[in-house]
Amino acid sequence: MTTTTDTTEPTPLETPATPRSTVVRDVSRVVAGRLVHAALVIYAAYSASFFLLFVLPGDAVLARIGTTDTVGVADISDLDLDVLRDEVGLSDSLWTQYWNGIAGLFRGDLGSSLVNDRAVTDLLAEALPNTLALAGLSLLLSVPLGFLLALLAVNPRSRLVRSFAALVPSAYVSLPVFWIGILFIYLFSITLGWFPSGGSQSASALVLPVAVLALLGAAQFAQVLISSLRTELGTTYASVTAPAKGASRFYTLWHHCLRNAAFPFLAVFGLRVGQLLGGTVVIEVVFSRTGIGRLMVDSVKAVDLTVVLGLVVVLAIVYVVVNMLVDIGYSLLDPRLRRRASTTQEVTS
Amino acid sequence: MAALAAATLLLSACAGGGADAAGSEDPIQGGTLKYRSTNVQSADPAANTGYGPVVPLRGLVDSLVFNAYDGSFEPWLATEWTVNENATRYEFTLRDGVTFSNGEVLDAAAVKTSFDALRAQGAKYAVVNSWIGNLKEITTPDAQTVVFDFNAPNSSFLQAVSTTSLGIVAPETSALSFDQRQEGLTIIGSGAFTLSENNGDEGYVLTRRDDYAWAPAVAENQGAAYLDTIEVFTTPDNSIAAAELRAGNLDLLHNTEPADKTDFAASDEITIRKEPLPGSALGFVVNTDVPGLDDVEVRRALALGIDRDAVLERASTIDVAPTSAFTASNPFYTDQSDLISSDAKQAAQILDDAGWEVGSDGVREKDGNRLSFELIYGASTVSHEPNLAVVQSQWKDLGVELKFNSLTPAELNQRQISGDYALTWASSTRPDTDALRTNYKGLDPELDALFTEILAEPDFEGRKALAAEASELILTEAYYLPLYDFIQPLAYRNTTKLPTFEASHIPWLGDVWLDKA
Numbered sequence: 001m002t003t004t005t006d007t008t009e010p011t012p013l014e015t016p017a018t019p020r021s022t023v024v025r026d027v028s029r030v031v032a033g034r035l036v037h038a039a040l041v042i043y044a045a046y047s048a049s050f051f052l053l054f055v056l057p058g059d060a061v062l063a064r065i066g067t068t069d070t071v072g073v074a075d076i077s078d079l080d081l082d083v084l085r086d087e088v089g090l091s092d093s094l095w096t097q098y099w100n101g102i103a104g105l106f107r108g109d110l111g112s113s114l115v116n117d118r119a120v121t122d123l124l125a126e127a128l129p130n131t132l133a134l135a136g137l138s139l140l141l142s143v144p145l146g147f148l149l150a151l152l153a154v155n156p157r158s159r160l161v162r163s164f165a166a167l168v169p170s171a172y173v174s175l176p177v178f179w180i181g182i183l184f185i186y187l188f189s190i191t192l193g194w195f196p197s198g199g200s201q202s203a204s205a206l207v208l209p210v211a212v213l214a215l216l217g218a219a220q221f222a223q224v225l226i227s228s229l230r231t232e233l234g235t236t237y238a239s240v241t242a243p244a245k246g247a248s249r250f251y252t253l254w255h256h257c258l259r260n261a262a263f264p265f266l267a268v269f270g271l272r273v274g275q276l277l278g279g280t281v282v283i284e285v286v287f288s289r290t291g292i293g294r295l296m297v298d299s300v301k302a303v304d305l306t307v308v309l310g311l312v313v314v315l316a317i318v319y320v321v322v323n324m325l326v327d328i329g330y331s332l333l334d335p336r337l338r339r340r341a342s343t344t345q346e347v348t349s
Numbered sequence: 350m351a352a353l354a355a356a357t358l359l360l361s362a363c364a365g366g367g368a369d370a371a372g373s374e375d376p377i378q379g380g381t382l383k384y385r386s387t388n389v390q391s392a393d394p395a396a397n398t399g400y401g402p403v404v405p406l407r408g409l410v411d412s413l414v415f416n417a418y419d420g421s422f423e424p425w426l427a428t429e430w431t432v433n434e435n436a437t438r439y440e441f442t443l444r445d446g447v448t449f450s451n452g453e454v455l456d457a458a459a460v461k462t463s464f465d466a467l468r469a470q471g472a473k474y475a476v477v478n479s480w481i482g483n484l485k486e487i488t489t490p491d492a493q494t495v496v497f498d499f500n501a502p503n504s505s506f507l508q509a510v511s512t513t514s515l516g517i518v519a520p521e522t523s524a525l526s527f528d529q530r531q532e533g534l535t536i537i538g539s540g541a542f543t544l545s546e547n548n549g550d551e552g553y554v555l556t557r558r559d560d561y562a563w564a565p566a567v568a569e570n571q572g573a574a575y576l577d578t579i580e581v582f583t584t585p586d587n588s589i590a591a592a593e594l595r596a597g598n599l600d601l602l603h604n605t606e607p608a609d610k611t612d613f614a615a616s617d618e619i620t621i622r623k624e625p626l627p628g629s630a631l632g633f634v635v636n637t638d639v640p641g642l643d644d645v646e647v648r649r650a651l652a653l654g655i656d657r658d659a660v661l662e663r664a665s666t667i668d669v670a671p672t673s674a675f676t677a678s679n680p681f682y683t684d685q686s687d688l689i690s691s692d693a694k695q696a697a698q699i700l701d702d703a704g705w706e707v708g709s710d711g712v713r714e715k716d717g718n719r720l721s722f723e724l725i726y727g728a729s730t731v732s733h734e735p736n737l738a739v740v741q742s743q744w745k746d747l748g749v750e751l752k753f754n755s756l757t758p759a760e761l762n763q764r765q766i767s768g769d770y771a772l773t774w775a776s777s778t779r780p781d782t783d784a785l786r787t788n789y790k791g792l793d794p795e796l797d798a799l800f801t802e803i804l805a806e807p808d809f810e811g812r813k814a815l816a817a818e819a820s821e822l823i824l825t826e827a828y829y830l831p832l833y834d835f836i837q838p839l840a841y842r843n844t845t846k847l848p849t850f851e852a853s854h855i856p857w858l859g860d861v862w863l864d865k866a
Contacts, residue, residue, distance in 0.1 A: 056757075063758045
């Protein structure tokens with residue numbers, strides 16, 4: 001991209017005169033490119049979900065009238081639901097509904113739920129803080145925990161301790177989240193009575209779900225860190241140079257290897273954020289918490305198109321932002337990336 | 350406070366005739382009842398018609414009449430009422446001095462507004478509007494009189510107005526739109542409790558109203574409720590909820606897995622009610638448009654081909670065999686167990702005689718049609734699947750294939766409306782004859798005529814006789830293939846005292862107290 005525009009510059013004299021403006025131009029171009037990319041991701045996610053949802057059998061109007069537990073088969077057949085469909089816009093053609101949705105998106109209007117008529121933004125505003133608190137706290141705790149576990153699996157002299165510590169994350173990751181959640185409830189809530197088993201009305205209710213998710217994140221991080229730390233420990237600088245200079249194993253790990261090993265960790269970190277937003281579904285249901293995940297499950301079941309699409313937009317935005325942050329993190333961690341960016345610019349200019 | 354308690358005790362001693370014998374102990378004032386339901390949609394009574402979410406709403410709104418446990422109707426907000434001879438006109442005289450918790454007066458105008466608000470929202474309140482039926486108009490000749498005029502007879506209307514779903518809300522609530530009623534503390538009733546905290550999907554909190562003085566006549570406690578607060582929780586997982594009840598973190602629970610039901614039935618700390626919820630008995634409702642099921646002989650063979658004892662062995666210990674198309678707890682039930690029998694040999698003989706021959710895949714066929722049927726139901730029926738598998742294997746031996754499938758509400762309703770199913774789950778819960786009409790209407794002209802007759806018959810005994818005829822027809826024509834009377838009622842710790850129940854098996858919450866001194 002930069003090459004083509006830069007080669008059209010007619011005089012070589014101008015180049016050294018405007019290095020700062022070039023940098024600004026490049027940065028703004030990168031930012032603009034990122035924003036267009038973000039908008040495209042959100043648009044694509046919206047459109048794909050919109051058409052996929054239409055494959056679901058039935059519609060929101062059919063979902064909201066209740067089931068035969070309360071109304072009989074015959075009663076359901078007798079209901080005139082078209083008035084309701086007209087009202088919520090479900091009787092418009094697929095394309096009209098689609099364009100209305102896109103137009104609303106541009107206005108920042110996500111519409112209202114087809115099931116309870118409440119504004120989607122209101123529903124999101126209720127659910128999002130809960131999920132963010134849960135996901136954010138667990139993420140915050142899982143990073144130091146992950147590093148700690150990884151160091152435990154690499155640093156100790158005893159091979160037995162190392163192997164055991166390396167086993168723990170793999171074992172935890174392979175257990176289903178809902179099962180761990182239920183186990184935690186039985187142990188810490190019902191048997192010991194330390195924490196409430198669910199809800200989001202008190203801070204103590206956060207402890208168990210955060211613990212389950214933080215441990216899972218820590219285990220995933222540890223797995224990646226362990227393998228990359230082992231690789232780093234095998235390299236010359238760590239296995240020969242550092243010990244030769246008298247550095248202890250821990251010093252080498254802490255000061256030299258971790259930074260290099262953190263690279264794959266960052267990639268997993270980005271994925272983990274995405275996973276957390278999806279993974280809270282199970283946890284929110286098990287711990288009876290209001291949140292994005294539970295809202296998503298309920299809305300998909302009820303074919304509540306507007307709510308699902310609103311959620312998709314929010315999740316897409318989160319993904320885009322997190323990916324951007326991970327990219328920035330890469331260049332912060334690895335000076336070569338920064339240098340490479342500036343050298344390519346030197347070459348082209 | 351002590352004087353008030355003494356006064357209420359005195360009153361309850363006079364009025365306690367219709368209630369259970371549980372009132373022999375002295376009720377304890379105060380405490381918080383912790384109730385769990387699988388889910389709540391909102392605190393809007395008209396939007397909640399399932400048993401679980403309705404239980405706590407009984408404290409929030411009062412109804413015109415109280416549907417007593419035996420099915421009779423007792424005065425509540427209405428001191429008296431008259432029904433004309435073909436059930437097209439209901440006239441209620443309202444009790445004097447009743448107020449909503451926001452101070453508004455509960456008079457004829459408020460009652461009319463409460464009903465009009467539901468009708469104006471049409472299909473958004475689909476269930477309650479189907480209960481209201483073909484209403485022509487509501488008139489208020491004076492401040493204490495409300496008259497409902499119908500275009501077509503609706504003898505189920507008294508039962509309908511006794512439900513929480515048609516409980517009376519304040520004009521302030523009636524003025525709101527559907528979505529406004531679904532959030533916050535917008536639901537204002539005249540009940541013994543008021544909504545004090547709304548936690549959305551996670552439940553809500555009800556707080557006692559101290560000036561409450563218009564309990565249903567049959568209630569033991571005629572004054573303000575015993576409990577201070579009722580906390581409503583939602584726990585999607587039934588096993589966790591059961592463990593919470595065992596641990597004492599809950600006082601009252603609805604929805605229990607079969608294993609926990611069996612366990613609770615043997616517990617000396619927990620009571621599980623052993624009466625099925627009143628409505629229609631569980632089993633399959635046939636779609637007579639499906640080839641094979643259009644033949645009464647095939648349907649009879651399918652009913653005979655179910656060995657209920659074997660199914661019940663697999664079910665929880667407290668479920669019982671069905672003895673009518675109604676559950677035994679329905680006020681309109683008559684024992685018709687002689688019409689329900691099992692005989693695999695006879696079933697095979699019937700199918701042989703009708704020309705259904707076993708094909709190469711073990712499934713009987715005739716003229717290109719196979720005896721292969723799909724049963725569809727919603728998520729709440731999933732816990733029955735182990736029992737359905739028993740029927741599946743019994744029918745397999747008979748040369749009949751049974752497939753079963755749990756669907757989302759949207760898909761379930763869509764397939765039922767379009768007739769794209771062979772068998773559906775009979776499970777309507779309503780302590781009324783209407784429990785049958787909603788499932789079996791449109792199958793048989795003779796049956797439809799009976800249903801019309803029932804709707805125009807306001808007399809209890811008259812309705813009961815007609816209901817028995819309808820149930821008999823349904824069983825002999827095998828429109829319904831009976832499985833069992835399923836027990837899915839409340840479970841509670843023995844410290845939770847529930848003296849008064851409605852016909853719907855919902856406890857009246859003003860009477861409820863906790864023996865946790």
